[in-house]
Amino acid sequence: MYTLSNLSKITALLLVVTSFSTQASTWRAISALEINIGGDDDGGGAAAVSEYSFGGSYFSDGQFNSSEYQKILVNSSGGGSYSFNNWFSYMNAPQVDITNMRVDFSALVFTGWYSNGTPAIGWEVGSSNWIPIIDNGNSTYTASWITPAASNLANPGGYSLSITFAPVPLPASLFLFASGFITLMSKAKFTAIRNKLICSNQSMLT
Known part of the structure; x- marks a missing residue:
C-alpha cells in the first residue's frame, strides 16, 4: 500500500529535481x-x-x-x-x-x-x-x-x-517522468483507499 509518507517522499524528490534545474x-x-x-x-x-x-x-x-x-x-x-x-x-x-x-x-x-x-x-x-x-x-x-x-x-x-x-537545463523528459510517476502513485493510493473502504463496508454488512 502507498501511504502519505510515500507520496511525501516522491514529492520531495520532484522538488529536488526542480532545485537542480535552477542550481545547475x-x-x-x-x-x-x-x-x-x-x-x-x-x-x-x-x-x-x-x-x-x-x-x-x-x-x-x-x-x-x-x-x-x-x-x-x-x-x-x-x-x-x-x-x-x-x-x-x-x-x-x-x-x-x-x-x-x-x-x-x-x-x-x-x-x-x-x-x-x-x-x-x-x-x-x-x-x-x-x-x-x-x-x-x-x-x-x-x-x-x-x-x-x-x-x-x-x-x-x-x-x-x-x-x-x-x-544547461535538465532534459524535459526527466520532469515528465517525475510528474507522471507522482500521478501514478496518487492514483495507486486512491485505489488502495477505495478498496479498503469497500472491504470495510462489506465486513459491516456481513
Missing part, C-alpha cells in the same frame, strides 16, 4: 569578449577586440573534461579557443558559486591552433582568485577579469576577458 552543475559558455587593452603587441593603436562563441563542449562544477583542449569557446575567425586544462597545481576544476556570485576559472587556458588541428601555443588566462559574476537577468551570468597572461606578453596594457555562460 553543468554550464554552457555562450560567448566571450577578449580586449587587448593596449591595442597591438607593441602597445600602440586602438584596443583590439576578439569575439568567441560556444565551442561545442560544456563544463561542469568540480570536474575537468575527459580530455585536454575540449573547447568551451572558439574564436569566430578560427584564431583560437578556450578550455579548462589541469596543467599546474593551482588550477582547480571550474566551479560556479551562484550563492556567493563568483566563479573559479583558474584552469582556463587559451590555445592557438595550426591548420592541421594541432595546438600551436597555449597559456593560462584564468585568475587564481575567485572572480565575481553578475546576473544578466535572463538566466545568464558574466564573469570579467584581467588575464594574468598580460604580464608575459609585450602588451603593457593587458587583456581583459568577459565570459557569459548559462546553466
Whole structure:
C-alpha cells in the first residue's frame, strides 16, 4: 500500500529535481569578449577586440573534461579557443558559486591552433582568485577579469576577458517522468483507499 509518507517522499524528490534545474552543475559558455587593452603587441593603436562563441563542449562544477583542449569557446575567425586544462597545481576544476556570485576559472587556458588541428601555443588566462559574476537577468551570468597572461606578453596594457555562460537545463523528459510517476502513485493510493473502504463496508454488512 502507498501511504502519505510515500507520496511525501516522491514529492520531495520532484522538488529536488526542480532545485537542480535552477542550481545547475553543468554550464554552457555562450560567448566571450577578449580586449587587448593596449591595442597591438607593441602597445600602440586602438584596443583590439576578439569575439568567441560556444565551442561545442560544456563544463561542469568540480570536474575537468575527459580530455585536454575540449573547447568551451572558439574564436569566430578560427584564431583560437578556450578550455579548462589541469596543467599546474593551482588550477582547480571550474566551479560556479551562484550563492556567493563568483566563479573559479583558474584552469582556463587559451590555445592557438595550426591548420592541421594541432595546438600551436597555449597559456593560462584564468585568475587564481575567485572572480565575481553578475546576473544578466535572463538566466545568464558574466564573469570579467584581467588575464594574468598580460604580464608575459609585450602588451603593457593587458587583456581583459568577459565570459557569459548559462546553466544547461535538465532534459524535459526527466520532469515528465517525475510528474507522471507522482500521478501514478496518487492514483495507486486512491485505489488502495477505495478498496479498503469497500472491504470495510462489506465486513459491516456481513
